[in-house]
Amino acid sequence: MDKNQPLLARQPIFNANMEVYAYELLCRDSHENRANVIDGDQASSQVLLRTFTDLSIGEVVGEHKAFINFTRNLLLTSPPFSRTQLVIEVLEDQLVDNKMLAALGQLRAQGYTIALDDFTLNSCSFKMLEYADIIKLDVLALSNQELENHVNRLKPLGVKLLAEKIETYDMLERCKAMGFELFQGYFLSRPQIMLGAKYAESRQTIIQLLAQLNDPRSEIDQIEQIISQDPVLSYKLLKLINSAAFHFVCSIESLRQAITLLGLIQVRSWITLLSMASIDGKPRELSVTTMVRARFCQTLGEAVSGVRRGDTYFTVGLLSTIDAFMDEPLDILLSKISISDVLSNALLHHQGLEGKVLKVVKQYEKADWDNIDWDMLEARGVEESALSHFYTESLVWVTGALETLVF
Structure with a gap:
């Protein structure tokens, strides 16, 4: 870029x-x-x-x-x-x-x-x-x-x-x-x-978000799902909350937390600005690959950790390709946003459970079966056949999520 x-x-x-x-x-x-x-x-x-x-x-x-x-x-x-x-x-x-x-x-x-x-x-x-x-x-x-x-x-x-x-x-x-x-x-x-560098978001995502945010029945879950379909938009949301306008002392661990802290009114103002600006995007395939990875990390993360909502795992997967979208090293991009040390170490060093899950997902994507940490998965009750199920479910989920957008 x-x-x-x-x-x-x-x-x-x-x-x-x-x-x-x-x-x-x-x-x-x-x-x-x-x-x-x-x-x-x-x-x-x-x-x-x-x-x-x-x-x-x-x-x-x-x-x-x-x-x-x-x-x-x-x-x-x-x-x-x-x-x-x-x-x-x-x-x-x-x-x-x-x-x-x-x-x-x-x-x-x-x-x-x-x-x-x-x-x-x-x-x-x-x-x-x-x-x-x-x-x-x-x-x-x-x-x-x-x-x-x-x-x-x-x-x-x-x-x-x-x-x-x-x-x-x-x-x-x-x-x-x-x-x-x-x-x-x-x-x-x-x-x-x-x-x-000019970083581009998807105009279709912006239009859909604007409509959703102006619906009085909108809920944070719906807004989070739409934003998560665009990695550049997700990154900019995290960068926005890191700006001088907001003085949150906590670090961010998920998109949902960022949206909650900002509030829907502030998110609506930001999306309105984006809708007035000139927007184009990276190839659709990169967005699809990223969303599949994020969902795969979420479902696998929920299985190995026992948590009900894998927001942290989803965010790790979503941000793991942001360097490809923004043509800048991942460590530099992460230094510009207030994400938690857990997320940062997971993304940069595959540390912590989130990092181990991300590493497994990336190895599965490359069919690098020999290097997957099967012992860790087995110790946490995840069988080998479950990975195939999680990956297939992720593909189906992403297909359904993208059907609402016109590319």
């Missing part, structure tokens, strides 16, 4: 001492350092997902804040990302109505910082002022008199004023004198493209 693909660009925002205060994150899909946005929902969703799941917020902005453009549709979907670092930048051309204002109020109450982009004072934009923490004024779009009028009207409200599109030293000094606190523009720094 090409790890030098443009994922996004970042442009620093400075304070009056010319120290970096934050970065604005911008959509970039080519090495040309300019935006080519046709669909605002798609562009903003891609920036959010690439920041928090393809990369990580720490890789992109360090400990600084991240300004990301939000369309009206995104504002109506509470983002499952860090309240401390994400600045929701409301685009200037969005329809302002009671529904949108209520969403802004809710986001502000949740602790998000709200910025108003390319702000000009009028009867519609005036309604958003009570929710704003930062107001961005385009110094090229406003005359000096208009700029001063806006500063005089807005400064008493206690908001931070950000001067954007500063292209000369004189403009920078003039904005400082007017009372601006934050500054952004080509004179200070041009956007820097950030490179990486």
